[in-house]
Amino acid sequence: MSADDRQRREPAASPAELAAALARYRPLFGDVVDDWDGFIDALARPLATCIWSHPGRIDGARLAGLLEEQGVPAAPVPWLASTPGTALLLPPAFKPGQHWWYCAGLAHAQEAVSQLPPLLMDLAPGQRVLDLCAAPGGKTAQIALALGNRGTVLANDFAPERIAALQGNLDRLGVVNVSTTWADGGNYPAAAGPFDRILVDAPCSSEGTLRRNLSLVRKIGPERSQRMASRQRALLRKAVQLCRPGGRIVYSTCTFAPEENELVVADILAEQDGRLRLMPAPVSSRLPGLVSGPGVTRWQGRTLPEELAHCLRVWPHANDTGGFFIAVLEKGADARGLPQPEALALRLEPDDAAWCTGVAEHYGLPEPVEAAYRIQRQSRRGLHLAAADHAPPAAPAPQGSGVFFHRTNVRPPKLTTAGAQLLGATATRQVLDLDAPAERDAHLRRETLTPTPAQRAACHPGQVIVRHRGWPLGVAVLHRSGDLESLFPRKWSGCTAGG
Template sequence: MNEYPVLPAQFLETMKQQLGESEWDHFLQALQQPAPVSIRLNPFKGMPAPANGQAIGWSSHAYRLPARPNFTLDPCFHAGAYYVQEASSGFLSHVLNQLALPEAPFALDLCAAPGGKSTLISSFLGDKGLLLANEVIKSRNQVLKENTIKWGLGNTVITQNDPAHFAPLSESFDFVLVDAPCSGEGLFRKDPQSIQEWSPENVHLCQGRQSRILQEAAALPKPGGYLIYSTCTYNPLENEGNVRFLAANFGYKPVEIPIDPAWQISRSECKTEQGVFPVYRFYPHKVPGEGLFMAVLQRPPSEANEKSPKKAKDFRHPHLQRLPGKVRNHPSFPKLDVPEPLSYYQYNNHLFALPSRWVPRFETIAIRLNVQYFGVELGDWVRDTFLPGPAWALSMLPKSSYAREELTREEAIRYLKKEPIALSKADRGWVLVNYKGLGIGWVKNLGNRSNNYYPKEWRIRMD
């Protein structure tokens, strides 16, 4: 057993007051334990529940594992069959299931990287809703993009924008998640580096950054829509302080989320001049996860009729264009037998597919924000020839016109390391390689050898 982490004295004093003497020792003892490990299954990819997993009551398809396996060497992880997400963050699943939402919600995750909560929202929306997942930091946006592609549902648009850029989309979303950057007190056990970065000055800096984000986010839900605010910290300045900010400046109303007492989630009340707001905290000595704070607020309904965007006759974008009919009708263009019509776009040589009913929303987004990815990237169109891409292999869209090769675990690992693999298929051409029935990528069979088209930047580097 490890020694207690060396924690900042001011943090310890604040937590002791927050928890009280009866819980204080239990909290410190929990920080001495290894961080628990949990995963959330992708319900659309059919991976069975882990035999040794313990279901997490507040998070659909989530399980705590008895020990941390080597996820890097599990092809199912790379195929997007599950996401490694600490249990407390999965509370969002329970929250979404309690809200009065339309059948096909339009959602925003404003601070989305690395993608844990975005992939959770994507699963919740399924083939009904659309998610706009935003991350302003370029390097983190790339991680968000990779995780979204591997999740494979094709119901997400990724943007890279400052929250201030969303002003033209005010009153557009059925719910907005602000999982705000914070001082990270709830991650001290999992991420010791966050201890070194903590200071009272940093707490105040984070609170100011959060208030600025919320200043922009508050106008984005529709009347009657929801704003979900969460952090991975404990302190009231970053948590209740911002709930009071929203209540005082934007007229938001409290939303009660029913919880099972067996879950050991700590519910408390944030008193404001506008009313009492229930808030929820996760402590590591009570739950099988890390520290988390969450509050749900609702924008007051309006008598005004909601106006949905209409598809523009002319979509003018400096880089993105609707795919010309001559390309869609070309014999080499992929044929997708899906129940819902798809619309196609081209960015340079890259071809993308998106459900047609979301086109007005998407084009409104595309002309106002910096879109990094959307729907499913099918592949490249080069000199009247279609080259299938990795995102299509990982997606739920059909790929019935291609040969398939089921790989063993050892073969799949070699493929994911971007090493050559032998194919049993005699036919030359593109072959979709699967592991346990899940697409993981493409191989070009040349007869006497094959080319591995797994993205270089995704390859496994572990021996």
């Protein structure tokens, strides 16, 4: 059941119920944060929807313009100005997946506070990055795009069905510098390291998401938090091992519980005995305008080292968001590092180069596919494209690398929707523009259309890339009759614009 379905079916929690469920945090008010009533009131209010624009496909002002055409008010989030795209706040009930621009990979929906951790990772192109708990991948995509969609990001998760959702988002956003892996992050193979940056966006009791999922109010409590804490410590401990000396780890949760936040960080700092440093989160330089609070240093009789105040807490009533916790850690330059990993061997079959030449010729691409991408056959189904310099390790074996772009096990072989969206903006042949909104939406509903002779004048019968106002939507077959058969997938990364 989705969070939206849950919200419709379950009775909303009242402020009194919220206050009772969260009463154990009351002693923090007046110490690290103020305004208990404001905190409870904020949690009882619905949360604005937040999306970010894909920096490689559309700028924020243009995306806001598309929303304005639909009569949807969109306001930029000022403290997210350094995110690769532009973060826009939309009304709470707004469903991005129902809109064509989402299906075309021009934007991604991600709660505003959830966008913070990658912004504190000090990311730069060329870094090798691990996202240890990555699904469904909003932060992975932010990291990947902050690296310029080049180089090597590993995105790991423990839940196979969540890796499928993660891959769906990466396909829709045309992210080509990520390999996904399926492993218990607490036991992640050391053979994969070392990494310059690691994100541990840990599984947690999710109290900070109560505004989206009020039924959680009946599940949270100290026992649940204690249970999560041992897994969180194992994840953070592993991240320290996998990080290169001098590298950075960001640990984050969306919960208020100190047991899952400062106490986890304090335990790992103590274990590392000076080889790991908690850094002050660079809020004023990276997140100007964000109202944040310090980490908790006294909790239920335990006093933590004062440096734990360097952790960052975002309380829901401070910026009208969900709740979040972030710790930025640096591994000592003289700490022990791991040897460089063995690289995964590239798999290709003799015909594969010809498939790529065929795609480039059919669609009149300005340069050969292999000039810009690493091409790989990951299964009998067909070919994947990854960034030319993407270098996944041999272990753990990736579930997938880059995007699946060309299906070769069908007759005739076909460009996939992800392939069309990735390559279609620069295609010069076999491109058919569906600029009328009704035609665009019919294509997304997988309907067969009859374009005008003028629309199809530049195409001959066969496969075509369909575009809307220059943005590629996917693939269709133009029949000799003049009918255009949509090949838009029935399931496409949470998109329902096709009905």
